[in-house]
Amino acid sequence: MAAVQTERGSWCQPWERGWTHTHQPHTHQQQACNPLMGGLWSDWTPLHEAALQGRLLVLRKLLSQGFSVRCATVNGVTALHEACAGGHFSCAKTLLEHGADASAVTIDGATPLFNACCSGSPALVRLLLQHSPAHHPAHLLASPIHQAAKRGHIMCVELLLAHGMNIDQELEAGTPLYCACEAQRTDCVHTLLLLGADVNRGRGLDTPLHAAARVGGAREVALLLEHGADGSCRNSEGKRAVELTQPHSKERTLLQNAGPCPLSQLCRFRIRRSLGWHRLDRTHTLYLPQMLHNYLLYR
Structure with missing residues (x-):
């Protein structure tokens, strides 16, 4: 707890100097709180608030005042997590340009990529994949592709698969x-x-x-x-x-x-399974009429 208080004290001073009452985060018993964290009070900074709300100008001002871009709550939530949860591309891009860790992990295993898939932003997913690998140990706890599929974010699913995520994980x-x-x-x-x-x-x-x-x-x-x-x-x-x-x-x-499936269907299933999902885009290399290529790909 002492460590938390020490870290929190490092940002209280600039907040008190430059953060107006109207921009303060939610508080409980004088402690900053993240409304997305299920009632767990923590060292949530104005940088987290600005990122979550998509306030780019405020975010840049806070960074210029010395707020650490890598500052995390006791649960491991960074400002980049919040920007991605809110679907704010410009805020996320700014944080990454200032050295934010695209692979930061919360205690629940959530990465910024996971949050971007929750918000359903293909632009954010594409941005994060440029700064972190698609394969990450934390994804076994909070998987981006599972979350995107569950929420119906098709473009996010396609981007993740294009970067090598396992479709059958x-x-x-x-x-x-x-x-x-x-x-x-x-x-x-x-x-x-x-x-x-x-x-x-x-x-x-x-x-x-x-x-x-x-x-x-x-x-x-x-x-x-x-x-x-x-x-x-x-x-x-x-x-x-x-x-x-x-x-x-x-x-x-x-x-x-x-x-029972007709023979043509059984043949299609067999060929597709033999190719595997990662090679379906190579059906054009098979010596087959275009009509059969289209049939194999359900076109």
Whole structure:
């Protein structure tokens, strides 16, 4: 606690000199507090506040007054985290130009990239990927691509995959496809499938089809079946996806009427799986008519 008080004291003086009452952060018992931190009071600085609110001029003034760009709260939240959470590109760019750590990690494993995916800003994601690797140990705790998929931020997902993130990375929450199905993000589900996500890989024995059936996602069920989802798979409770649907629901009808795939579909699935998601963009190297190239890519 003494360490926290010492660090906090290092910025109190410039705040008292140049920060007006109207720009003060929220306080509780005279301590600065971050409203996004779930009631945990900490050494949240005016720099954090300016970054979160997107106040670029104020941010620059504070930096010129000597506020440390790398100053973090007791939970590891930096001003760059806040700028990314608010989706403020200019503030994030300014902080990075002044030496902010693009790989800074909070105690929950969140990086600025994770926050940028939460806010759904492709420009911020692109900026951060220029300053930090796409692969980061902290992503196992708070994964940017899982968060982007869950929130339906398609462009963020595409950028992360273009920089080498694993489309089928399975964490405690499942794969990105599983997260998108659970959240009923139809467009994101479609994009992930087109980009080569494993249609049957979800969370342990629970497949994306199980997730879509459970939440009543008829459109997701239809997409998954179109891309070869196996309705006979049983989860850890021994249940097939159809057993998780509501009686007389559209998704139950889709699952009950799903018959064997035609040979052309089976061939498409096999070729796509043989190529793998990271090589689907090379189908043009196959000696096939353009019509078949389009068929392989669902065009």
